[in-house]
Amino acid sequence: MLLEADVHAYLFLSFSLLAVGVYGLLSRRSVIRMLFAVEMIINAANLNLAIFSAQRNVDGEIFAFFTIGLAALEAAVGLAIVIVFYKRFGEVIPSKIRNLRW
Amino acid sequence: MNINYLAATMVLALTGAFLPVINRLFRISGIQGALISSIGYVVSLFLVLISDKGKHVLEVFYTTDPVSILLGALILIASWMVMLVIYWITEKDKFVNELISALMISTAGALLLISANNFVSLAIAMELMTMPTYLMVLFAFDDKSFEAGVKYFFNGALAVGFMLFGISLLYGMTGSFEFSALVKNLFIDPLVALAAVFIFAGFGFKITAFPFHFWGPDVYDGTCPGVAALLTGISKSAAFIGLMRVVYEAIPVIAGHFTLILAIIAALTMTVGNLLALAQRRVSRILAYSSVAHAGYTLVAFAALSVPLSVTGIIYHSVAYVFMKTAAFLCFAVFLFVWGARTMDDYKGLGRREPLLAALFLIFLLSLAGVPPMAGFISKVFVFTAAVDAGMTWLALVGLLNSAFSVAYYIWIAKQMYLEEPTLEKPINDSPNKNWILLPLAVMAILLIVFGIWVNPVVDASAVYAAKVGF
Amino acid sequence: MGNVYFWIIYAVVIGSAIIALEATSLLWAAVSFVVLLSEIALVYFGLNMPVLGGVQLAIYAGGVTILVLFAIMMIGESYKKPEGKAVKAIVLSLLLLILGTFFSFLSAIDTLPFKTFSTEVLGTVFVEKYSFFTIVLGFIVSALLYMANAIITKKREAK
Numbered sequence: 001m002l003l004e005a006d007v008h009a010y011l012f013l014s015f016s017l018l019a020v021g022v023y024g025l026l027s028r029r030s031v032i033r034m035l036f037a038v039e040m041i042i043n044a045a046n047l048n049l050a051i052f053s054a055q056r057n058v059d060g061e062i063f064a065f066f067t068i069g070l071a072a073l074e075a076a077v078g079l080a081i082v083i084v085f086y087k088r089f090g091e092v093i094p095s096k097i098r099n100l101r102w
Numbered sequence: 103m104n105i106n107y108l109a110a111t112m113v114l115a116l117t118g119a120f121l122p123v124i125n126r127l128f129r130i131s132g133i134q135g136a137l138i139s140s141i142g143y144v145v146s147l148f149l150v151l152i153s154d155k156g157k158h159v160l161e162v163f164y165t166t167d168p169v170s171i172l173l174g175a176l177i178l179i180a181s182w183m184v185m186l187v188i189y190w191i192t193e194k195d196k197f198v199n200e201l202i203s204a205l206m207i208s209t210a211g212a213l214l215l216i217s218a219n220n221f222v223s224l225a226i227a228m229e230l231m232t233m234p235t236y237l238m239v240l241f242a243f244d245d246k247s248f249e250a251g252v253k254y255f256f257n258g259a260l261a262v263g264f265m266l267f268g269i270s271l272l273y274g275m276t277g278s279f280e281f282s283a284l285v286k287n288l289f290i291d292p293l294v295a296l297a298a299v300f301i302f303a304g305f306g307f308k309i310t311a312f313p314f315h316f317w318g319p320d321v322y323d324g325t326c327p328g329v330a331a332l333l334t335g336i337s338k339s340a341a342f343i344g345l346m347r348v349v350y351e352a353i354p355v356i357a358g359h360f361t362l363i364l365a366i367i368a369a370l371t372m373t374v375g376n377l378l379a380l381a382q383r384r385v386s387r388i389l390a391y392s393s394v395a396h397a398g399y400t401l402v403a404f405a406a407l408s409v410p411l412s413v414t415g416i417i418y419h420s421v422a423y424v425f426m427k428t429a430a431f432l433c434f435a436v437f438l439f440v441w442g443a444r445t446m447d448d449y450k451g452l453g454r455r456e457p458l459l460a461a462l463f464l465i466f467l468l469s470l471a472g473v474p475p476m477a478g479f480i481s482k483v484f485v486f487t488a489a490v491d492a493g494m495t496w497l498a499l500v501g502l503l504n505s506a507f508s509v510a511y512y513i514w515i516a517k518q519m520y521l522e523e524p525t526l527e528k529p530i531n532d533s534p535n536k537n538w539i540l541l542p543l544a545v546m547a548i549l550l551i552v553f554g555i556w557v558n559p560v561v562d563a564s565a566v567y568a569a570k571v572g573f
Numbered sequence: 574m575g576n577v578y579f580w581i582i583y584a585v586v587i588g589s590a591i592i593a594l595e596a597t598s599l600l601w602a603a604v605s606f607v608v609l610l611s612e613i614a615l616v617y618f619g620l621n622m623p624v625l626g627g628v629q630l631a632i633y634a635g636g637v638t639i640l641v642l643f644a645i646m647m648i649g650e651s652y653k654k655p656e657g658k659a660v661k662a663i664v665l666s667l668l669l670l671i672l673g674t675f676f677s678f679l680s681a682i683d684t685l686p687f688k689t690f691s692t693e694v695l696g697t698v699f700v701e702k703y704s705f706f707t708i709v710l711g712f713i714v715s716a717l718l719y720m721a722n723a724i725i726t727k728k729r730e731a732k
Contacts, residue, residue, distance in 0.1 A: 003619030005579040007274075007684040008677055013583050015673035017590060018267060023666035024594040025260055027659030032644065034256055036593050036606055039637065041263030043613050046629075048270035054620045055685040056277040058695055060270075061625055062703050063222050063279065067266060068632050069710060070229050073717065074259055075637045077236050079644045080721060081255050084240065084728060085248050086648050112708075119715045160705060197723035207716040214709070226706050233713050237720035243727045274682060293680035296673065 010051045017044035031082045035075065042071040103164035103217060105157045107174065110149035111210045114178075117142030118206025125199040135199050136189040139206065143182040150174045150213075162280060163223040167570065168563035169417060170217035173343055173424075177216070177336055179549070180424045181209040183542035184336070187432045188328040190539050191439045201241055204234035205332060212340035221269045221279040221352075224344060228265070231340060232258055232308070235333055242326035250324030257307050257317040265304025271297035272353075281352040288355050298356050301348060308341040309397045312370040319378075322390035327435035330386070334393045335428030339420045342400055346416050349407060350571045357407060365405035365497045372398030372504040379511050383445050388511055389430055392470060395508060396423055402501050403485045406492035410573035414564040415485035421553055421560055422477035426469040429546040433463040436539055442530045449515060451524025458540050460519050465547045469554075471512040472505050477553040582619075586612050599645045606641065610634045621689045 017040055024037030046064045053060025117139060124130060124138065153171050185202055192198045211230030218224040236258065240251045273279055275294055276287040288294055303314065310318040322330045349357045375395025382388045400423070403415035436459060437443045443452065453460040469476035482505060489498040553560065589612065592605040610633040617626035 003576075003579055003582070003616065004687055005576065007682060008674075009579060009583075011677040011682075012674050013586065014267075015670050015677070016583075016587055018673070019666040019670035020587060020590040020594065021263070022669055023659075023662045025256065026662035026665060027594075029594070029659075031252065031256075032599065032641070032648070033594050033602070035641070036602070038256070038259040038263060039606075039633075040590055040593075040609070041260070042266060043610070043633075045263065045266035045270045047613060047616065048267065048274060050617055050620060050622060050625060052270065052274035052277070054622065054687050056688075058690045058698050059222075059279060060273055061622060061690070061695065062699050063225075063273075064625055065628055065699075066222070066226060066703075066706055066710070068628055070226070070262075070713075072632045072637050073233065073713060074229075074262065076640055077233065077717060078255055078259065079640050080724070081236065081240065081248075081251050083644055083647055084724065085252050087728065088245065088248055115712045119712060122719050162702065163705070197727065200719040200723040204716045204720050207712050210712065222703070222706070226709055230709055230713055234716040234720060237717060237724060240724055241720075243724075243731060275680075289681075291680050291682075292676035293682060296676050 014044045014047045035078050039075055103160045104153045104166040105159055106149045107153040107166045108159060110146040111213050114142055114146040115207050115210040118203040121203045122199045132189050136186055139185055139202055143178060147175060147178050150178060163220045164217045165219040166217055167567060169567045172559060172563045173216050174213050176421055176424050177212050180428045181336055183546055184328060184331050184428060186542045191328060191435055201238060204238050208234045212336055215340045216343040218344060219281055225266060225269060231337060238329045239325045241329060246324035250321040253317045254321045261304045261307030264300045268297040268300030284352045290356060294356050298353050305341060305345045309338055310394045311397060311401060312367045312374060315394050318394050319387055319390040323386045327386060327431050327438060331428045331431035335424055339424045342420050361405050361407060364401060365494055368398050368401035368405050369497060369500045371401060372501060376504045376507040385434055385449060389434060393427055399485055399501060402489050402497055405497060406488040406494060409488055409491040410568040411488040411491055413568045414561060415488045417564045418481040418484050418560050422481040425546045425550050426466050426478055429543055430466045430470060433466060433543060440529050440531055441526055446518050447525055449518045450522035453520035455524060462543045462547050464516055467512040467516060469550050471509045475551060475554045477550045480554055480557060582612060582616060603641055603645055607634055607638050624692060624695060
């Protein structure tokens with residue numbers, strides 16, 4: 001198998017992807033970057049599920065299928081909300097809009 | 103899961119899924135739509151109430167115990183009343199059937215969430231409950247709804263991400279998703295603690311606990327109040343029962359070490375909610391901050407998780423909360439529709455203009471404040487007694503202090519309604535069949551008073567659950 | 574602790590993630606996002622899970638990327654990055670990373686031998702145990718479609 005590594009190395013990979021995603025979501029550069037960050041966090045969780053499933057049983061892989069589907073739906077909903085927001089306000093940077101008190 | 107409970111969920115979701123189709127085919131009016139949905143709700147309610155007899159299916163994923171039957175029936179009744187009020191309020195909107203369809207599917211997700219026995223079904227049921235609400239928040243198509251939608255979406259997506267990450271770590275430790283396997287195989291370990299923190303952070307977004315509550319007031323205030331009633335009453339109660347199942351059935355070994363942190367979070371949530379509510383002018387923001395504070399009261403019961411009385415506290419507070427918060431927002435919605443009353447000044451003198459509606463609103467406000475004989479009082483009694491039993495008397499004292507604070511702003515609204523001169527001259531939408539709307543609100547008020555006096559069903563259900571969990 | 578291929582893939586994943594968040598041009602951010610998702614699918618292929626890798630490529634690198642591209646086309650390239658560094662976000666994410674790695678080394682989790690599941694086993698477990706959730710996903714999709722239709726028509730009529 002090409003990618004056999006220690007489980008600690010794999011956990012480091014998924015934790016760093018989670019860290020990058022949390023940074024992207026909390027720094028609020030623009031709503032499209034925040035959407036990227038959400039997808040990164042969910043992919044980090046899926047990586048975890050796949051790693052542990054490859055060592056144990058097949059349930060994790062099946063849950064990863066469902067999670068991928070649900071995350072894609074969530075991305076679609078998020079993009080719909082972002083587009084409606086943009087068409088009304090003409091701006092995608094959250095901190096520039098007056099009433100958004102996060 | 104019992105076959106009848108599953109059938110109830112499926113009937114509700116199918117009625118919701120076919121309602122817009124029927125609307126396209128037959129061009130039904132508002133009252134006919136309400137009738138068709140009510141038939142779906144009645145059939146679902148009947149099937150939930152006979153859920154203790156019958157075959158068991160899907161035992162790996164869902165369970166049907168007295169807690170899920172009781173909460174399921176009450177969530178169905180509350181959601182039914184929300185549907186009736188939304189039909190009455192939005193009589194000129196063309197897309198109210200789609201909103202009600204999303205409402206019914208979200209309620210079906212709440213029914214699945216409160217009976218979930220496995221992390222897979224928990225995550226998927228939580229997604230089913232919250233996905234329709236992401237788009238329902240945008241329904242009143244104005245600026246505040248857009249901002250509320252963006253905030254709610256990103257906070258909800260972060261919550262789902264954290265929860266999935268925590269679930270994947272727990273799967274890595276034990277190799278299984280089921281709560282029964284987790285409770286046997288988990289041990290105290292740093293990674294399990296981190297996973298528990300992630301899962302609690304995920305749930306904490308949904309229940310507006312302290313560091314994650316910032317989206318709450320803006321979203322509940324910005325969206326239309328019927329949707330806010332669904333979000334804060336039904337979604338939050340179902341999330342509390344889901345969290346109860348996770349904490350008591352899946353991770354009790356590690357959750358026992360987190361009681362001090364849970365107590366601090368509960369105290370902070372209550373204080374932030376109550377103190378900020380005192381500074382608000384708009385009634386919907388007061389109700390929104392008070393829902394943050396009520397999440398704090400339930401978290402007090404979570405902090406006391408070493409005693410069996412905390413189970414009763416959590417379930418009783420969820421039962422009371424489903425009705426009182428939903429009904430408070432629905433009363434606000436009716437006042438907003440008929441009189442256009444938004445701020446405290448607009449509420450002056452409404453007690454004389456609308457005696458029956460104001461009396462019902464007063465009942466709900468008193469229940470939120472914790473005044474006997476309503477269910478809000480007895481639920482707070484159970485929660486604070488559980489905190490004292492677990493040795494956290496300081497937490498019970500903080501809770502009682504916060505209850506006293508909250509009485510201030512509830513009685514202030516009541517004073518505006520009854521003891522002041524009216525400022526609004528005439529109603530905006532004075533429709534002739536105005537008294538029909540009192541029926542759903544009166545049903546919820548009667549149920550609040552009944553559950554405030556007759557404690558047996560909730561206490562029995564929680565005793566069965568506490569025995570199952572191993573107290 | 575992991576052969577050199579693993580660390581190359583690690584570098585590509587984290588590099589493309591950071592570029593997707595920080596690039597000024599929205600087009601290059603989207604390209605980097607696609608690279609990220611495809612690299613993760615490569616990890617799945619490397620773990621001998623071709624079905625999961627295929628699903629990841631099809632849904633994410635296919636579907637979600639097209640959605641993001643449509644959104645970028647509608648929003649356009651005029652995007653100025655707000656100034657200042659988000660200090661709190663960097664601190665929190667680094668704290669999360671260090672805490673997570675530290676705990677994973679302290680923890681009793683261990684590396685079991687890697688197994689390969691045949692597609693037949695995967696399909697059997699899926700159909701026998703998890704088939705109920707496809708109905709649930711169907712309900713989610715139907716609720717989203719109804720509400721999206723309502724919102725699109727409201728948007729069109731609001732003009």
